[in-house]
Amino acid sequence: MAAEEGPLELSVLDVIRETEDACSVVFDSRLDFRPGQFLTLAVPSDRTGLVARCYSLCSVPGEPLTVTVKRTAHGYASNWINDRLRPGDRLRVLEPSGIFSPASLDADLLLFAGGSGITPVMSIARSVLERGTGRIVLLYANRDERSVIFAGRWAALAAEHPDRLQVVHWLESVQGLPTQEQLRAFAAPYADREAFVCGPAPFMTLVTGALRDLGLPRSRRHQEKFVSLGGNPFGGDVAEIEETAEELAEAESEPSVVAPVHVEMELDGTTHAFDDWDPGTTLLEHLESKGVRAPYSCREGECSACAFRLLEGEVKMLKNDVLEPEDLEDGIRLGCQSLPVTDTVRGTYS
The missing domain is CATH 3.40.50.80 (Nucleotide-binding domain of ferredoxin-NADP reductase (FNR) module)
Structure with missing residues (x-):
């Protein structure tokens, strides 16, 4: 079954106790994913409505989606899942994301x-x-x-x-x-x-x-690696998150280019080329405005779901809480935080 667009609401088939501090949550879904990817879960909260957390899949493609959650000290979401989640409950999730996956299953x-x-x-x-x-x-x-x-x-x-x-x-x-x-x-x-x-x-x-x-x-x-997501990638606070990104862009520095930028991005074997990337708009927002389903999860620079490799040109990231200096040297950037600083930008999500 192919991945669907936008948040999904999945039913919990089973909650398996793995250790005293960890459980596996089995969902009634067999969405396509790559080994090593993760799900972003919307965990209910009386204070904020929900908290969004990323948990890795332990299952293999073709099996029901299964994540394993270990309790952490003072961790609201992990404790809620371990203490309160039961079969038959329903949770909203984002489709599988992440780049922590081998290129070949035949490699050692x-x-x-x-x-x-x-x-x-x-x-x-x-x-x-x-x-x-x-x-x-x-x-x-x-x-x-x-x-x-x-x-x-x-x-x-x-x-x-x-x-x-x-x-x-x-x-x-x-x-x-x-x-x-x-x-x-x-x-x-x-x-x-x-x-x-x-x-x-x-x-x-x-x-x-x-x-x-x-x-x-x-x-x-x-x-x-994961960090706790501070915003809501499920839709409720997206406008606020995007406004904050624009404010950061204005506060930190003006874009180095003012005219529309030519961008070419390869995704799933297809190259998407556009000549009108607004220098004040992030790469993810621009691709979405063109109907391109670019990967993302948190929209806050706090996970690697939107990571791409820069092949030509340069971008400025508004925020980065996940990429290491070596990742940056290797050309890895976050699409949800990238603004263009050159007239042409080429990259790939593969």
Whole structure:
């Protein structure tokens, strides 16, 4: 089933307790998605009407959409989902988004996960093992044995695919916190692979540092991180969010170009070209005004759903809470925050 446009309202088929602090939410939907992508959920709130949060899919394409949510201290949405969500409830969601996905299921991968960061990694690993030919090596870090999400499933997958899956559990209660040197030594035999890392920020910093030490180019290092979304991407406050972006643009600096800009963006194999991009309008807004369904989730520069690669020209981002300096050096920009500063801009969402 192809993804639909705009917010969807999905019914909850099941809520599965994974650990004391984490549950998986199974939706009555089989929307198309890529392994490693996420859903943005509208969680009801008595104070604000809703809070929007992004949670990674642990299922594989063709199965019911399933996200796994770990309780966080003082985290309203994660606690509400773990405590109150029941089968039969309905939630609004945005269609699957994100770029934390392998280009090929036949490639050998090196995966790192910490805590609930295992969720997109499970989707990637299962997809490779069940639908591709690639081999998987995974290092999964947790506080203790009780914190391991999907422990039984990882054991079953390793038994089913002994020649293609190696799972190494790193428990802080046993081995202490991993160091960059230890992670580098673990990754060294697999330095020719694509690497994916998801987990707490300190863990991801150590892993990416270890991979850089081994000489893995940025093109083979992928990381996923989320921040709490402050606005409402489901429609209620979109006008206010867009107005704030315009105010920021005026307050920070005037665009470097004043005439309409020529823009070419490749999306899903099709190049969309226009000669009238208004320098005061973000790339996402411009594409939407032309009927192009460009990807997005938060519209606030707080997730990577709208990320594209700049091929020619330059843009100015109004806000960026997710891209690292290396991402920027690699030409990655956020479509929801990008204003043109050159007469021509070319890029790709692929």
